[in-house]
Amino acid sequence: MPQLAAQDEFFQSYDDENGHYMAAKGEVIYEERGGYMIDSLIATGTFGTVYRGHSLKGSEAYKKDVNSVAIKFIRSIQKYANAAEVEIEILSRLNNYDLPKRRRVTHLVDHFEFKKHIVMVFPCYGNSLLDFIKLNEHRGYNQEWTLEFTRSISHCMSYIHSQKIIHTDLKPENIVATSKTHRSNLRGKIFCYPVTAEVITIDLGSAIHAASDPDRRPPLVCTRQYRPPEVITGLAYDSSVDVWSLGCIVYELATGIPLFNTHRNTQHLAMVEKLLGPAPPLFMQRLQDRVRLTKLPAAECGIKYFNEAGVIAWHDRLTEAERVGLERAPSLAKLEETLPSAVVGVIRCCLTWLPENRVTMQDVAAILSASPPDPRMLAMASLVAETEGAYRTGQRAVAGAGTLMRHAAAIADLDPKLRRSKSRGSISR
Ligand SMILES: Nc1ncnc2c1ncn2[C@@H]1O[C@H](COP(=O)(O)OP(=O)(O)O)[C@@H](O)[C@H]1O
Numbered sequence: 174m175p176q177l178a179a180q181d182e183f184f185q186s187y188d189d190e191n192g193h194y195m196a197a198k199g200e201v202i203y204e205e206r207g208g209y210m211i212d213s214l215i216a217t218g219t220f221g222t223v224y225r226g227h228s229l230k231g232s233e234a235y236k237k238d239v240n241s242v243a244i245k246f247i248r249s250i251q252k253y254a255n256a257a258e259v260e261i262e263i264l265s266r267l268n269n270y271d272l273p274k275r276r277r278v279t280h281l282v283d284h285f286e287f288k289k290h291i292v293m294v295f296p297c298y299g300n301s302l303l304d305f306i307k308l309n310e311h312r313g314y315n316q317e318w319t320l321e322f323t324r325s326i327s328h329c330m331s332y333i334h335s336q337k338i339i340h341t342d343l344k345p346e347n348i349v350a351t352s353k354t355h356r357s358n359l360r361g362k363i364f365c366y367p368v369t370a371e372v373i374t375i376d377l378g379s380a381i382h383a384a385s386d387p388d389r390r391p392p393l394v395c396t397r398q399y400r401p402p403e404v405i406t407g408l409a410y411d412s413s414v415d416v417w418s419l420g421c422i423v424y425e426l427a428t429g430i431p432l433f434n435t436h437r438n439t440q441h442l443a444m445v446e447k448l449l450g451p452a453p454p455l456f457m458q459r460l461q462d463r464v465r466l467t468k469l470p471a472a473e474c475g476i477k478y479f480n481e482a483g484v485i486a487w488h489d490r491l492t493e494a495e496r497v498g499l500e501r502a503p504s505l506a507k508l509e510e511t512l513p514s515a516v517v518g519v520i521r522c523c524l525t526w527l528p529e530n531r532v533t534m535q536d537v538a539a540i541l542s543a544s545p546p547d548p549r550m551l552a553m554a555s556l557v558a559e560t561e562g563a564y565r566t567g568q569r570a571v572a573g574a575g576t577l578m579r580h581a582a583a584i585a586d587l588d589p590k591l592r593r594s595k596s597r598g599s600i601s602r
């Protein structure tokens with residue numbers, strides 16, 4: 174991986190052994206069409222390297238009045254180049270219908286090929302949410318900021334979903350602030366936050382069309398910590414994978430640490446079970462159907478993580494370190510004890526074993542756009558918990574998120590206690 178220190182010393186660009194383009198400081202690329210000057214390295218990702226730069230007179234970005242740019246060089250490896258083609262196609266489509274005044278998805282202002290690399294040019298936005306979490310030494314934001322970020326993310330994501338696109342890699346490093354970083358001194362410690370909580374979604378490099386054939390989609394999507402149980406166990410998935418990821422992000426924003434701090438499926442599923450309770454029978458049914466349909470041995474299917482009672486069989490499968498990790502992982506009671514109830518409400522509505530029980534991004538955006546946050550979120554969370562519980566005892570028919578919303582709205586209207594719930598809190602913890 175390229176290092177910033179190494180960058181400063183090099184005045185000649187080159188490709189490293191992994192196909193990353195190591196641009197030189199002050200280098201001008203794509204001069205024949207005006208060009209862009211490279212200023213500094215922003216980040217290296219899986220797909221390529223992103224530099225901060227500025228557009229020169231005559232370039233496409235300059236014509237669009239975008240001066241400060243983020244230039245993403247895709248690695249010169251065929252599979253990443255293919256993925257970049259899809260990213261460009263999806264971004265062009267999303268940009269087409271996006272609101273220029275309030276962008277919800279990163280704006281692709283230019284793209285071209287340069288020295289065998291596909292290059293994409295975007296306006297340079299602020300820090301990513303992961304940058305903020307790190308800058309704040311994993312201290313987490315208060316309720317007000319957490320819910321404001323969540324509102325903005327769900328607003329961006331409901332647009333992406335409305336265009337029938339699934340992001341599949343929603344995580345703090347793929348969400349960037351649209352404003353500069355502000356630093357304040359909080360009880361002797363510096364706390365960083367953007368000037369406003371408005372964010373924008375970036376990195377559509379793994380995005381897929383929601384209308385694509387489920388059997389031909391990549392089976393393993395989402396970065397590990399943000400991956401939902403249906404993906405871990407090899408079941409079909411849809412746009413609600415992004416909603417699961419959002420639930421994980423909300424927890425991380427509020428606490429500064431990932432909700433599922435894990436690298437292995439068994440431990441991951443055991444953590445999910447600890448938080449949500451055992452998987453409902455319908456989930457188990459789907460796992461069994463999967464074995465029947467694929468005709469694969471059970472030991473190669475998602476069902477292998479469970480015992481006959483439908484409980485994650487982790488006891489003799491985890492290392493000592495993984496056991497400790499599982500012990501430290503939060504339960505729902507712990508969440509309720511340590512986090513504001515509105516934040517727990519959002520998390521609970523996003524995280525359900527059954528994908529169809531999750532709220533939609535539109536629901537989250539609508540509920541959080543009300544100021545103070547709409548108390549229906551709390552009512553809905555308890556309903557989700559109740560309904561998933563009912564699956565376990567087999568007492569009630571399936572209720573989708575839309576039904577839950579209607580029930581929740583009715584409850585919130587009836588219960589004055591919920592209506593009094595207010596967003597409280599100062600700027601930061
Ligand atoms: N337009 C942008 N403005 C500011 N930073 C950006 C921009 N685009 C990307 N970045 C930064 O570069 C990182 C990698 O970019 P990304 O598009 O996510 O590439 P990858 O597919 O390699 O993960 C992001 O996590 C973010 O920190």
Ligand SMILES: [Mg+2]
Nearest residue numbers: 218346347376
């Ligand atoms: Mg990324």
